[in-house]
Amino acid sequence: MESLGDLLKRTPIGGEAIRRSAQLMDELLADPLIQRFRAKHPELDEGTIRINLNRFYQFVKEYRNCEQCPGLDRCPNDFEGHYTLLQCETNGGGVQMYDRKVSCKKFIARQNEEQIRSRIRSFYIDEKALNNGGYSADEILTNDLNRIEAVGQLMEYIDRTKEHGLQTTGLYLAGRFGTGKTFLMCYLLHELAKIGHSGVIVYMPDFVEDLKAMMHEPGKLKETVDMMKETDLLIFDDIGAENLSPWVRDHVMGGILNYRMERKPTFYTSNYELDALEQHFSFTSKDGDERHKGERIMERIRSYVDVIHVTGANKRRR
Structure with missing residues (x-):
């Protein structure tokens, strides 16, 4: 799956890169998934989102892939059968973002089936x-x-x-x-x-x-x-x-x-x-x-x- 870095590499440097980055930022902020995440974490500001733009991009992209799952064998996410989950924590007045890979239901079902067969x-x-x-x-x-x-x-x-x-x-x-x-x-x-x-x-x-x-x-x-x-x-x-x-x-x-x-x-x-x-x-x-x-x-x-x-x-x- 194409990362945000790969996407920006294809964008010409200079003003166009800044414009494209701002466009991606606006698209992410308008995405219902990010809006729900921000409603859950009111301490999250746009500056933190900008610093963690790649994390948010990955989060949204993999969530959308899972919504239209083509099956485990054709999983488009970076780690087959897994999606990115974001976590937000407040430390010493600042906001810290974390991400981790989580197994999807189909991956867990396959693991359970393999365990049964074993x-x-x-x-x-x-x-x-x-x-x-x-x-x-x-x-x-x-x-x-x-x-x-x-x-x-x-x-x-x-x-x-x-x-x-x-x-x-x-x-x-x-x-x-x-x-x-x-x-x-x-x-x-x-x-x-x-x-x-x-x-x-x-x-x-x-x-x-x-x-x-x-x-x-x-x-x-x-x-x-x-x-x-x-x-x-x-x-x-x-x-x-x-x-x-x-x-x-x-x-x-x-x-x-x-x-x-x-x-x-x-x-x-x-x-x-x-x-x-x-x-x-x-x-x-x-x-x-x-x-x-x-x-x-x-x-x-x-x-x-x-x-x-x-x-x-x-x-x-x-």
Whole structure:
């Protein structure tokens, strides 16, 4: 943004420069913004304004830019997302002017959003679904009236957590393909991250394949598992769609869920009801039917979730 100094440099020296300076002074004194500022500070005289002409020019120019804000990415002010604020103080009979840069509302909103996102880790989840968590509650409620009961239950859980703190039980969202289960969980993560909770969401089919590679990187495996144990909110997305192995089921998932029981909530989305998921966990391609092991891990899931059935149209076919 052009400063007053730059503006005056383009003005020929001599009498013309004096005339131009006087014109700028008259324009500033007539500006409603300066008039309001002077009404608030009657001790401010024209001599002080003349001495601080650059400050007042910057103040007015940036205020006008903010009135017609083109967005943060195209902010014309000297310091993106900030504007100049003037302060006037009386010291020993004289008037002293100060200016400082203040963050605008859009800059603060962006900072808050970045802080919220920094609390959320995702593995193999479409970033679009995660970032759309900023949708309003009204939009989520009216997006598909067929799932309004499920959305209401989700909202109740969010409100309960905001009011009473982290719960020990999570949610199990069951429903057909494309009904928005992942999106609803991303919304939950986003809303609870606003009040300081950390979260991890994992797309199970890809995650399980990655875990097999991590067997040869024990340090990375431990770091990943520890993060899932300790995060406030853990979401296993599309559970039941993974190609399960006994090691993943018993040692990785079993260890994570065993640690989180009675401590922190775990959430799930699935195309399976709980009984069908138990059958999935009871059979592996390596060891075949292991019903008791399926029952054991399901005890760590079934006992610590409230089931929500998500109905509605398949959004992916739109």
